[in-house]
Amino acid sequence: MQRRKFLALSSLSLSTITFSSFKSIAPIRKPIVISTWDAGIEANKAAWQILRNGGTALDAVEQGVMVTESSQNCCVGLGANPDRDGFVTLDASIMDHQFNCGSVAFLERIKHPISVARRVMEKTPHVMLVGEGAQQFAVAEGFKLEEKKLSSEAEKSYQNWLKKSEYKPIINIERTKGENAFAPNKLETGEWNHDTIGMIAMDGNGNLSGSCTTSGAGFKMRGRVGDSPIIGAGLFVDNEIGAATATGQGEDVIRICGTHLVVELMRNGLHPEEACKKAVERIIKAKGIEKSKQIQVGFIAINKQGEYGGYCLQKGFNFAVCYADDKNFLEDGKYIL
Ligand code: SD4
Numbered sequence: 001m002q003r004r005k006f007l008a009l010s011s012l013s014l015s016t017i018t019f020s021s022f023k024s025i026a027p028i029r030k031p032i033v034i035s036t037w038d039a040g041i042e043a044n045k046a047a048w049q050i051l052r053n054g055g056t057a058l059d060a061v062e063q064g065v066m067v068t069e070s071s072q073n074c075c076v077g078l079g080a081n082p083d084r085d086g087f088v089t090l091d092a093s094i095m096d097h098q099f100n101c102g103s104v105a106f107l108e109r110i111k112h113p114i115s116v117a118r119r120v121m122e123k124t125p126h127v128m129l130v131g132e133g134a135q136q137f138a139v140a141e142g143f144k145l146e147e148k149k150l151s152s153e154a155e156k157s158y159q160n161w162l163k164k165s166e167y168k169p170i171i172n173i174e175r176t177k178g179e180n181a182f183a184p185n186k187l188e189t190g191e192w193n194h195d196t197i198g199m200i201a202m203d204g205n206g207n208l209s210g211s212c213t214t215s216g217a218g219f220k221m222r223g224r225v226g227d228s229p230i231i232g233a234g235l236f237v238d239n240e241i242g243a244a245t246a247t248g249q250g251e252d253v254i255r256i257c258g259t260h261l262v263v264e265l266m267r268n269g270l271h272p273e274e275a276c277k278k279a280v281e282r283i284i285k286a287k288g289i290e291k292s293k294q295i296q297v298g299f300i301a302i303n304k305q306g307e308y309g310g311y312c313l314q315k316g317f318n319f320a321v322c323y324a325d326d327k328n329f330l331e332d333g334k335y336i337l
Helices: 002-025 040-052 057-070 113-123 131-140 152-164 250-255 258-267 272-287
Strands: 032-036 090-095 101-107 128-130 196-202 208-214 235-238 242-248 297-303 308-312 318-324 327-332
Touching: 032 040, 032 057, 032 242, 032 297, 032 308, 040 057, 040 196, 040 318, 040 327, 057 090, 057 113, 057 196, 057 208, 090 113, 090 235, 101 113, 101 131, 113 128, 113 131, 113 208, 128 131, 196 235, 196 242, 196 297, 208 235, 208 242, 235 258, 242 250, 242 258, 242 272, 250 258, 250 272, 258 272, 258 297, 272 297, 272 308, 308 318
Parallel strands: 101 128
Antiparallel strands: 032 196, 032 318, 090 101, 090 208, 196 208, 235 242, 242 297, 297 308, 318 327
16 A cells, blocks of 8 residues: 555656656747748738847737738738727727736727726826727827728728628638638628737746737627737736737637637647647537537747747637748648637
8 A cells, every 4th residue: 555655756756856857847948939821921020030139029929910001911900900880999808927017909990909907007007098098198198180081992891781781700811811811802702800910928037928919800799899909818928937928809709718728728838739729629618519610710929938829719810920031831720620
């Protein structure tokens, strides 16, 4: 009996030792930045310039996604599809390595919601500002109030959508035209409905930060807010463990506190890819397989070793990974359904 107990104990401690020493000898890859979808390549380039020059992960994730918010090729930001009443409303969040975080939701006519989110984090006692109040704050902080006008593509797409006025999320809409393509063909049909970039990074000091910015689901109900500005849903960072961000149908990410779950799974020792996979499985468990087939959700994550991974529900999600001047590439997310 005694001997059996001893053997059980020693194998337990052996596996603990092996596991923790494995963790501690895993090579640390830093700096590193990863971000969702094809647009992540351009965003990573901007973030990488900051990281390679010794800048902070926080600056990198803000300035990285600002590229996407400004891009004409992408539906993140003011060029995006409007809600069903014809207004573009934006959500964004940012989080640093000390649990500081800021977010804005239902924000109109401001070009860089991510920077407003950062000001909320740095200059207010709050975490989240929404709607008119968020806009007032932005203007008081010197952000320009842009004209209330849809981009020509969004206008076309909205007019088309109005013919049926039917809200129907369509999975993987960003990538209907092969490698590196958004979906200009879908502009004609009003079906371009995923409009997000999430970015997470570790800087040379080993500090993690993340950002997430979106126009949300195209033709959504007025006032609808997705997962992207909700800390623990669309974005979460715990500097001891790792960081995660999400894309896809926000309602289903919120339901399971998706990115918080991913980080907690990494805390339990899972590799980022495995953690993302488990979170996707949780969505399927919550929703059932048939309903899960109708939507897309993707998670990406990095840990303190600079290991990274992504996982999604359906084929078609990808993310951009950058950790050297000549290493900025797209990876397809593995999928379950
Ligand atoms: C939302 N998660 O508002 C966002 C949408 C998205 O690619 O990620 N689109 O629900």
